[in-house]
Amino acid sequence: MTETGIHYLDARGPDGMRLYAIGDVHGRHDLLAAMHRHIESELEYAPGSDWRIIHLGDYVDRGPDSRSVIDFLIETRKRDPRNIMLAGNHDIGMLEFLAEAEPDGLFVNYGGVQTAQSYGVDLLGDAHWYGKAQAIARGHMALVKAVPHSHIDFLQSLTLSATFGDFFFCHAGIRPGVPLDRQNQQDLIWIRDAFHDHPGLFSKVIVHGHTPVPEAEVKANRVNVDTLAWKSGTLSALAVNGGDKRILAMQGKAF
Structure with a gap:
């Protein structure tokens, strides 16, 4: 060009x-x-x-x-x-986190905590008891349950x-x-x-x-x-x- x-x-x-x-x-x-x-x-x-x-x-x-x-x-x-x-990239990052609980990825480090809160999930709430990685694993399970399938379908449909x-x-x-x-x-x-x-x-x-x-x-x-x-x-x-x-x-x- x-x-x-x-x-x-x-x-x-x-x-x-x-x-x-x-x-x-x-x-x-x-x-x-x-x-x-x-x-x-x-x-x-x-x-x-x-x-x-x-x-x-x-x-x-x-x-x-x-x-x-x-x-x-x-x-x-x-x-x-x-x-x-x-x-x-953040929309793709959310999909990637829902598929795998990466504790140091885009979602966790750049605003995913606020996203999880909008679904009623405290992503890091147990970190002081279990450490970050285990807390995120627990938060990940809760978020997977909280995010409607229609939202996942929407994110996967993006061109x-x-x-x-x-x-x-x-x-x-x-x-x-x-x-x-x-x-x-x-x-x-x-x-x-x-x-x-x-x-x-x-x-x-x-x-x-x-x-x-x-x-x-x-x-x-x-x-x-x-x-x-x-x-x-x-x-x-x-x-x-x-x-x-x-x-x-x-x-x-x-x-």
Whole structure:
């Protein structure tokens, strides 16, 4: 991918289709619901338009209400499949923890305790009696029982990317020099520096989250809408209508 790619200023969504790409939620059900209410109010005034709402992953961990976020997303997609949910590394990490109680993995060390609490499970509650590893083994069993099968099915159903018009959507980013349809799963949910530091244009503008920024970051070749919602109280999204592109931001309580 070189300078022959598409520049953000020139990028367009599909004719007649509005796009909304929502950044990392991390348990902030309040902000996600507010964003959807705002988008729904916009769509009410555009009755002739088709639309897609793309969620860029990391629905769980760190924030206070991961369970409600998943419930919300399940119902939202059931109501209209034009709501698209992509996988983030934290979503995959939750699945991996449910399959195996890794005491020093992503889930335990980076917000899984809060996720477990949203299901009524104290993941580390017995650590002072049994030690961390045994406490997590006990917490793991309790969490496996507490997480509904529908939530596991939802996490397993998440796709890694989506493409509409001149935009490619994924959680973390892409590996420069690799065609978009041949990207590695680990890169799509984990990559940072090699992607962020790439100066050239890509065949499509990459819309992503994963790496927190104080406010949505718009570059020539990419847009980052991860504004640390769980802590900052700001959930951001990119809105695209033809050649018109805007950043939306829902504000709530900061922690």
